[in-house]
Amino acid sequence: DQKKLRVLVDMDCVLADFETNFLKRYKEKYPDEPFIPLDKRKGFYLTTQYEKIGVHNDKIYSVINEEGFFLTLPPIAGGIEALKEMSGLPGVDVFLCTSPVINYQFCVKEKYDWVQKYLGKDWVEKLILTRDKTIIHGDLLIDDRPRIKGCEHEPLWRQVLFSACHNKTYKISNEIRLDSWDTNLWLPMILEAQKRKSSEVQ
Amino acid sequence: DQKKLRVLVDMDCVLADFETNFLKRYKEKYPDEPFIPLDKRKGFYLTTQYEKIGVHNDKIYSVINEEGFFLTLPPIAGGIEALKEMSGLPGVDVFLCTSPVINYQFCVKEKYDWVQKYLGKDWVEKLILTRDKTIIHGDLLIDDRPRIKGCEHEPLWRQVLFSACHNKTYKISNEIRLDSWDTNLWLPMILEAQKRKSSEVQ
Ligand SMILES: [Mg+2]
Ligand SMILES: [Mg+2]
Numbered sequence: 196d197q198k199k200l201r202v203l204v205d206m207d208c209v210l211a212d213f214e215t216n217f218l219k220r221y222k223e224k225y226p227d228e229p230f231i232p233l234d235k236r237k238g239f240y241l242t243t244q245y246e247k248i249g250v251h252n253d254k255i256y257s258v259i260n261e262e263g264f265f266l267t268l269p270p271i272a273g274g275i276e277a278l279k280e281m282s283g284l285p286g287v288d289v290f291l292c293t294s295p296v297i298n299y300q301f302c303v304k305e306k307y308d309w310v311q312k313y314l315g316k317d318w319v320e321k322l323i324l325t326r327d328k329t330i331i332h333g334d335l336l337i338d339d340r341p342r343i344k345g346c347e348h349e350p351l352w353r354q355v356l357f358s359a360c361h362n363k364t365y366k367i368s369n370e371i372r373l374d375s376w377d378t379n380l381w382l383p384m385i386l387e388a389q390k391r392k393s394s395e396v397q
Numbered sequence: 398d399q400k401k402l403r404v405l406v407d408m409d410c411v412l413a414d415f416e417t418n419f420l421k422r423y424k425e426k427y428p429d430e431p432f433i434p435l436d437k438r439k440g441f442y443l444t445t446q447y448e449k450i451g452v453h454n455d456k457i458y459s460v461i462n463e464e465g466f467f468l469t470l471p472p473i474a475g476g477i478e479a480l481k482e483m484s485g486l487p488g489v490d491v492f493l494c495t496s497p498v499i500n501y502q503f504c505v506k507e508k509y510d511w512v513q514k515y516l517g518k519d520w521v522e523k524l525i526l527t528r529d530k531t532i533i534h535g536d537l538l539i540d541d542r543p544r545i546k547g548c549e550h551e552p553l554w555r556q557v558l559f560s561a562c563h564n565k566t567y568k569i570s571n572e573i574r575l576d577s578w579d580t581n582l583w584l585p586m587i588l589e590a591q592k593r594k595s596s597e598v599q
Contacts, residue, residue: 323526
């Protein structure tokens with residue numbers, strides 16, 4: 196376990212398609228409001244970008260905070276399969292590491308339901324809910340959010356920036372970019388991280 | 398932040414009186430079944446001890462998994478006040494670190510509700526739900542459970558064993574024992590830990 200590579204995997208925009216579900220339900224709820232197509236999304240916060248086109252953040256929250264929003268997120272292509280393969284690798288431990296939204300009423304239970312539905316009961320035990328990811332101790336954090344901040348200024352993980360519509364033009368510095376769950380992309384990245392870790396451990 | 402002492406505080410049996418609520422609701426639900434008085438509780442798992450007196454673990458789970466069980470846990474004496482004082486200390490960051498039960502259906506949301514009810518909205522953002530506490534990066538973990546295990550064999554925190562009915566005779570080794578939320582007990586312990594940390598940091 197000690198020498199195992201510990202990988203933390205984010206949910207929204209990495210395993211679960213938050214952006215696609217948001218746009219679909221927003222257009223259904225507000226058919227006469229302006230919207231931002233996925234290929235025009237830029238910047239992590241929907242509210243920030245929608246505010247620029249005159250849409251108040253109340254509307255954004257009304258979509259995200261609705262019962263069923265998180266439960267109905269479609270899986271990101273190849274994510275479930277990749278996760279199962281990754282955790283099957285000898286010497287790799289995988290945890291899910293997700294931040295609930297402020298309005299937790301439906302969000303928290305639905306995240307557990309989603310994990311049970313798509314990954315199964317065993318994976319529910321690997322789920323971590325936290326608003327601060329910097330204090331979770333892993334080797335890698337696969338997450339679509341640029342500039343992850345928290346109480347720990349020097350997180351123990353290295354970030355793998357998972358490509359999402361909103362971060363395609365973000366210029367990485369110390370992060371590794373992972374464009375998709377294509378096995379030819381994630382597997383070498385994991386094996387390389389494992390190699391690096393074993394050369395570090397005394 | 399870096400030099401701040403990061404304290405992780407467990408919920409059940411430390412801030413929220415799990416054992417008292419269990420016994421109350423178990424006796425209401427199973428008035429003709431044998432029960433274990435709180436002063437006779439020994440060992441972390443209720444199921445293990447109740448099995449010895451002939452009570453099947455299904456009955457234990459039926460109490461814990463019921464809607465409202467976690468929401469109605471009474472606060473442990475002095476805990477809320479201590480937490481608020483502790484997080485007000487300069488140089489101290491406090492997080493809540495709790496493990497949901499396997500049947501998460503009501504447990505997870507009710508834990509968030511409990512925090513909002515007794516501590517307030519700001520504390521909801523400090524709540525971490527995880528089955529594995531060894532991979533949470535803090536300086537201290539205040540928790541009633543002896544022998545906390547997980548994927549990380551050398552957790553970065555030192556445990557403060559919070560006294561509960563079930564662990565009174567447990568013989569500590571590297572842990573510090575905290576008998577209650579009496580300010581005369583927890584405050585010097587925190588200040589001592591802060592002192593030790595500042596002498597460690599380069
Ligand atoms: Mg995400
Ligand atoms: Mg506890």
